[in-house]
Amino acid sequence: IGAYRVKVDEKEIVFLDTPGHEAFTAMRARGAHVTDLVLLVVAADDGVMPQTVEAINHCKEAKVPVVVAINKIDKPNINVEAIKKELAKSDLVAEEWGGKTIFAETSAKTKVGIEKLLEMLHLEGEMLELKADPKKSGEGTIIEAKMDKREGKSISVIVKDGTIKVGDNFIVGGTFGRVKALINEEGKNLKEAGPSTPVKILGAEHLPLPGDTFRVVDSKAKEIIEKKTLPAQKELKRTPVKATLEELFKEIKEGGRKELKLIIKGDVVGSVEAVSESLKKLKTQEIGINIIHQAAGGINESDITLASASNAIIIGFNAPLENRIKE
Numbered sequence: 001i002g003a004y005r006v007k008v009d010e011k012e013i014v015f016l017d018t019p020g021h022e023a024f025t026a027m028r029a030r031g032a033h034v035t036d037l038v039l040l041v042v043a044a045d046d047g048v049m050p051q052t053v054e055a056i057n058h059c060k061e062a063k064v065p066v067v068v069a070i071n072k073i074d075k076p077n078i079n080v081e082a083i084k085k086e087l088a089k090s091d092l093v094a095e096e097w098g099g100k101t102i103f104a105e106t107s108a109k110t111k112v113g114i115e116k117l118l119e120m121l122h123l124e125g126e127m128l129e130l131k132a133d134p135k136k137s138g139e140g141t142i143i144e145a146k147m148d149k150r151e152g153k154s155i156s157v158i159v160k161d162g163t164i165k166v167g168d169n170f171i172v173g174g175t176f177g178r179v180k181a182l183i184n185e186e187g188k189n190l191k192e193a194g195p196s197t198p199v200k201i202l203g204a205e206h207l208p209l210p211g212d213t214f215r216v217v218d219s220k221a222k223e224i225i226e227k228k229t230l231p232a233q234k235e236l237k238r239t240p241v242k243a244t245l246e247e248l249f250k251e252i253k254e255g256g257r258k259e260l261k262l263i264i265k266g267d268v269v270g271s272v273e274a275v276s277e278s279l280k281k282l283k284t285q286e287i288g289i290n291i292i293h294q295a296a297g298g299i300n301e302s303d304i305t306l307a308s309a310s311n312a313i314i315i316g317f318n319a320p321l322e323n324r325i326k327e
Contacts, residue, residue: 003143003158003198004185008122014196015039016143016158030211033062034141034158036130039121040092041069044078048086056090067102067124068092069117074107132195137216138164142172143198145207146268147297149320153204157193157214164199165192168216173208177201207296210269260287261312263303264294265319272296275317298322 002017016035038059042052059066068087070080084094084103093099102120106113140157148154155172157164164170168179180203182190193199201214208214262279266272276294283289292312293303298320307314 002185003156005198006118008118011122012196013118013121013125014158014198016198030141030143033058033064033211034143035064036128037121037124038064038066039069039117040066041071042083042087044070044072044080044083045075047083048090052087053090056087056092060091065124065128066092067104067117067121068094069104069106069113071106071108073105073112074110080105132161134163134194136162138162138168138170138193138214139216140164140214142208142210142212142214144210144268144270145204145296147207147319148267151202153202153207153297155201155204155208155214157199157201159193159195159197159199161195162216163192163194164201164214164216166190169218170201170203170214170216172204172214173212175204175206175208177204179203207269255286258287259290261310262289262291263307263312263314264291264317265299265303265314266296266317267319269296271317299325301325 003014004017005012005014007013018030038055040052040055040059042048056066070083072078073080084097087101088094088097088099092101094101094103096103102124104113104117104120106117108114138159139161140159142155143158144156146154164179164182166179166182170177170179179201181201182193183200183202184190184193185198190199264272264276264279266275272294276291279289279291292310293306296319299314299316300322303314304325306312
């Protein structure tokens with residue numbers, strides 16, 4: 001999920017951009033739960049797609065208001081009214097039809113309707129009377145987590161309340177850390193990040209999961225998390241048993257194996273999720289796919305141990321081998 005800010009009447013609107021492809025279901029679900037308002041973009045030439053309905057359902061579950069933008073209105077032979085009729089089936093009824101949903105017709109290519117859309121979002125935000133206290137300790141939600149070859153473990157956060165500062169101790173999910181750097185969407189280093197700021201944070205001990213809550217804490221809370229995570233890591237240290245890819249495929253060919261166990265690793269959590277969901281949909285009569293573990297980060301000793309114990313195959317997407325594994 002990318003995040004960026006737009007100024008409207010000297011005030012800012014923060015956008016989280018979630019992919020529309022069907023493989024990115026989990027990312028859209030997170031977006032709906034993190035935001036105060038959802039902008040549902042429907043392509044005028046494609047109309048209402050299955051992932052459009054799915055996104056609407058995420059919004060309903062999260063109880064987040066929706067503004068609809070019908071985009072690509074510059075294209076010929078489009079039917080805006082047909083799209084509105086289709087969306088009405090999902091309870092998104094346009095105001096001019098007696099409903100409560102704001103609709104805007106736009107063209108990202110020609111910029112038609114973009115300024116009006118931003119004004120609508122600004123007004124809708126004011127009606128929600130959203131409030132936050134920048135004097136409190138920072139709290140936010142993880143949008144994305146990734147392993148960067150240059151920066152190491154980085155987490156993208158939307159600050160929901162309070163202020164996060166460089167040097168703050170924090171807990172997030174089942175891990176902890178100390179803020180080493182705050183980087184905004186333009187790549188600039190910040191000293192602090194207040195409410196509604198999208199920011200990349202360096203300093204997490206381990207990669208959390210998107211959707212986890214980020215909280216600034218004192219050092220005592222950090223120590224508690226550390227004590228909880230260390231025993232879990234020790235439990236993963238078992239003597240690995242060697243298994244070859246050739247042997248697994250031989251078993252499949254001979255009918256001795258009905259399930260292919262996979263461990264998926266990658267540099268970005270969202271990409272790992274998308275690949276995993278796509279793989280789960282691959283079904284054959286001969287063999288089923290069981291993803292026993294998926295995570296962002298390098299391929300480590302724990303992954304090898306788990307694969308050996310369960311006869312699984314590790315698939316890495318831009319995921320480096322940790323030095324100990326190379327040795």
